[in-house]
Every structure is written in structure tokens, then in C-alpha cells.
Amino acid sequence: MAFTAFSGPATAAAEPAARRRSPIALFLLLPGIFYLVLFFVTPLISLVITSLQAPDPLIFGQYVNAFNWQNYVTVLETYWPQAIRSGGYAALATLFALLIGFPLAYFIGITLRPYPLIQSLALVLVIAPFFISFLLRTLAWKQIFSTEGPVVGLLSAIGAMPAGSSITGTDFAVVFGLTYNFIPFMVLPIYATLVSLDLRLLEASNDLYGSPATTFRTVTLPLSAAGVMSGTLLTFIPAAGDYINASREFLGSTETTMIGNVIEANFLVLQNFPAAAALSLILMAFILVLVAAYVKRSGTEDLL
Amino acid sequence: MTNNEVPKSGFAEAGADLELVGITKRFPGFTAIEELDLTIPAGSFFALLGPSGCGKTTTLRLIAGLEEPTAGRILIGGKDVTATKAYQRPVNTVFQSYALFPHMTILQNVAFGLKRRGIANADALAHEALQLVELDHVAGRKPTQLSGGQQQRVALARAVVNRPALLLLDEPLGALDLKLRRQMQVELKDIQSEVGLTFLHVTHDQEEAMTMADTVAVMNKGRIEQMGPPQELYELPHTAFVAKFLGQSNLFTGDVVSSSSTSMVVDAAGSKIEVPVARAQRTSGRVTVGVRPEKVTLHDAAPTATSGRNVIGPGRITDVSFSGVSTQYEVTIPHLGAISVFAQNTSISSLHHDGDTVWLSWAVDHAFGLADEAEAEPVSRFHADLDTSMIAVQSRKDLEAELEEA
């Protein structure tokens, strides 16, 4: 399963630390390095240059190369509410994905272990939504949550909501959409660690006076920490940069704009390329710092 | 919340007795344990001996609470624990697969049970237990950084440190080399008698069972065939399985031709073999009788028949293997098959050679009569030890036979 690749860090420690460096290894790495330079470093440099551009004093709507670092200050001053909202939405979506995804992964990886056929079927069901376009699925939810949709109908019928109101466009709808769309990224890595969990260890814990709750906390959870970590990153990173769910055409409204929507608007609508580039770089730096801090903490084993 | 249910009374002051009443365990399509009744007195060292696949591990899992019996009751220290969960039972297990927690250090592994019960100086006690198995110097390592034998000793320390009223050991010395094995056997025995805990030791090594245990139960296909002190089991086996699994035996099958109040005579393919009635499980009809190889004496010429001695022969020596202290001969007698003889090498002149014609004799008092009949084997094969590969072959044969029956 490809997803085991993400559970690497926990086992990597067992490998011998000392590796002989050899020029052949470097030579073999050349294609990879070339690829990275071409497809990652080059656009990144271009993005940095764009983010520092200043408006052309002569032609309106054109930009010239400069060292206009104030761009960063401006976008932060203008868009900090959207930036905070992005972080908040993504964190909430990650939390919900974890709360739903872990039990689901546990069920598929451990409870269904004696029934391999049902297990594979359940796994297919987890990834089945990917067979339909991301946009279509999100649009479908827009319909379900709309004023004429069944959810509002039901809730207003029992008096939980005033008739004619809408769920689409609320914080709830956006966080729901993010959770729904990214939950497979949470389930699969956790499943990958749980499916290979040695159940005899749980028995040993039981034998050593560990109640089911204690066993879960002291054995199951630490042994699936690698999966939880990959799942959290794989959910949080795309959710923080997402611009579909929060957009007005889908589940959002002008009240739910995320940083991704702002970047999109600046690039495509306002054509303020330096602002969009600066925002992209800020988002990237923010996620990088967050991920680095997270990985560092998890690396020290007492994350959980 | 749940911690209140965990046995917290500190360490067991003494072992508890264990009672299994009519335990049956069925897996889908397979009965692993059949109507098992077993009582192990408190403070005893009890060995459960049997070939691979006979249900030893399943028995331990039932007692530990990791498996639920299909029928029957389990009592520990007089209390019915059948309905309680594994973590509530005052029992610890040394698992056959070690089952050490890979994410914890050796010390954390050993202190795990103590911490769950909220014992104050858990780490100090864990260090003590590690010293006992001579592994305190690796306390900070992870299980994957240890050899198989070291892991096994950690598993032992992790269970023993809890001083449970009943300690279950599932082939706990299987991965150790001979020297360490002997050393650990002594160590285990010391721990057991020092604290007076009840040990239930599962093994397929008959020598280990006989040297360590007060009582040995021989298990076969989910049933206990015979139970008693090791010496008694060895001297007077009740079934063909016990006679052959515990040490080696020469078995003869025939009809009882005459019997008195003290002894009976069996006609095995023309040879008359006398067995004391007191040492026979059955005294009429077709019976299997036997004698241990070291009880048999070789003769160069036909010995004069004396009362109180069975004589058979002549036969031909077909195999001689010299092992220093003793020599093992295989003597083939027409119609009776191959008979094994162990002779002490007390003098050089007593050596016999391949192809020699010999007679065999043994004291009537050393013969035994079995309750069941030994299945006819073309030539009885005897091996110096029951190694695992042989047991594996045997269990596979058993399994195939079972499948054919089903």
C-alpha cells in the first residue's frame, strides 16, 4: 500500500546511522536534483521575484521588477482575517477528520481483520468518492445544504431552523466540505499503521492489567502515531490552501473567504500578481513552519 | 474508573491454586480443548507437556482470559474468574511470541504491569527484575535492539516482576541456547520456590518438564493423557503416547494368555512377556506392554530362564551408537521388530558390535502395561531427542489424519 510511505519516520530510527558517502550516489541523484530545480525551485524563484514587483509607473496594470517588500506588509494588513480563518477552518476540519477517521480506520484495520473481503470492500468505499470529480461532489453538497434542499427542509420542519434560511455559505458548510473532501487522506495513513498492528501486543497489555482504555492510550495510539501524523499533515496542508469549498460558487459566501480564495481573486480577477505571489509565499512559509514544528515534536516520541 | 477493577493488592503473598472444570474450547470447525479438568495446587510448579498443536497455548490463553471457553469454569484461588476480563485476573503470562512493546524501552516494558497497578517504586522493581535475568545493562534499549534470547528473558522479567499468584509460561525458554536455558531453568525454579508462586509451565521439551516440575501433565490432542510426578510418569506410563513422548519405550502388543493375582503373561508374536498386574492398566484381551530401553540387558548367549525376568531373542544388533556414558543399540528380533537398548559403558568388554546375535532380558518389575494399544509401526524409530522439526512433522501427520477423518 502506497500510504505506508507516510508512516516512515517511526521506523527510520532503526536503520544504521552511518552511511558511507559516495560520488556515485550523488551522480545517481542528478536526475532527481534536476527535476526538483526545474519544477520546484524555478517557479519558486519566479514567485519570489513576482512578490517583490512594484506597479509600472507608466502603464496601469503592469508590474516591473523591484524590491518592493512592502507588498508583504500590505497583504498581511489587508488579508489577516482571511489568513486566520484559513488556519481555523483547516484546523477544525483536521480535527473532525481525525475524530471520524481514526475510529473508521480502526474499524477497517482491526475489527474487520478476520474478514479480508469485507475489509478490502470497506477500503474501496473510503476512496470511492475520488471516482467522482471533486467539484461535482462539492456542488452536490451545495444542493443538499441549499434553502430548497432536504437538510434545511427537515430542520425547519422540526423547528430547529427558520424556514427559508440556508446552510450553504456558513462556517459550518465550509468546514463540513473540507472535512468531507479530505477525510480519505486521514483514514488511509492511519489505516496503514493499524492494519499492521500486532494484536498480540494488545493482549500482552491486557495481561499486564491494562484495561481497554489504558491499552488504547499506552499501546494502540503510540503505535499508530506515525499514521496519525501523516494523516494530520495530509489533511491540514491542502485544507489550509483550499479555495473550492469556501468559494461563493460552492459551499461558502463572502463571509467565509479563505486565503486560497484571496490568492485566486488577486491572480485571476484583480490581476494583482505581486499581492497574490506574496500571499502564496506567506501561506507556504506558514505551513512549512507548522509542519516542521509538528514533525519535530512527534519525532520525540512523547507526542501522545 | 477502570483502574478500580485491576487487582491492586500489591504482590501476591503466595501462589493461588488453579482449577479448570470441564473446559472445552471450540474454534470454528475445530475443537482445540475437550472436557479438560485440571487442578493445580497453590505453590506448585506444574508443567504441561505436549507436542506442538495439542492445545497448550490455547489452555494458557483460556486461563489468562485472552480466550473465552466454550464450556466449563476456571477458578483461581477458589474464585470463579470465568466471566472476568484478562486485565482483572491475578495472572501474568510469558508469551511464546514475547509480545514486547516495540515503542517502549526495556525498562518501560518491564515496569508496565507495575505502573498499571499504581505501584510506587515501579522502576526500581523493574531494574531488580532485569538484574535477575542479567539484562539490566540494556534497560534503556528498545526490544528490536535485542537478540531473540534476550527478548525472551525480558518477557520473563516483565511477567515475573508482578509476582502474580499464578504465572503462565508459554515455552519461555525456547529461544535460549542450552547453557542459558539450564541457567534460566534454575533461576525460574528459585523464583518459584522463593516466593511460593504457582507456575504453569508449558513446554514441548520433555527433559525441561521433568527436571523443573513437581507435577507433569502430558497433553495430546486437547486432552490430558496422564498427570503426576515426573518420576511416576516415566516409570509407569499409562498410554502409548505418554510412553513414547516422555522418554523412549519398547512396546509389544499381544493377547493375555495367562494371569494370576500378581502378574499376567502376554504373548507378543511368540515371545512371552510377563508384567505385574499392579503395573498394568488392563489385564485381559489384547494389550500393549512395554519396557524402557535402559532397563533392558543384552546377553551374548541365551540366558537361563529365571523367574522374575523376561527373556526374548535371539535377535541381531542392527545399529550401535556410542555416546560416551552409554551406548544405544538397536536390536531387531524376528516378528517383534526393532528394540532399543541403552547400556552403561561400565567396562570395555561389555561392548557389542553391529551384526552380533544377542538375547534380551529385563526384570518383570520394570515392565508396564498400557491402557491403549500402540498403533502398529513397521519399525519403531527412536531418536535421542524430540526436536522441533520432528514434532512439526508429527503434528502435520496428525493434522492430515484428522482431516481425513473429518
Ligand SMILES: Nc1ncnc2c1ncn2[C@@H]1O[C@H](COP(=O)(O)OP(=O)(O)O)[C@@H](O)[C@H]1O
Ligand atoms: N484462533 C484459532 N482459530 C482456529 N484454530 C485455532 C486457533 N487458535 C489455535 N487453534 C488451533 O488449536 C490447536 C491448538 O493450538 P495451540 O494451543 O496453539 O497449540 P500448542 O500451543 O500446543 O502448540 C491448533 O491445532 C491450532 O491450529
Ligand SMILES: [Mg+2]
Ligand atoms: Mg504454543
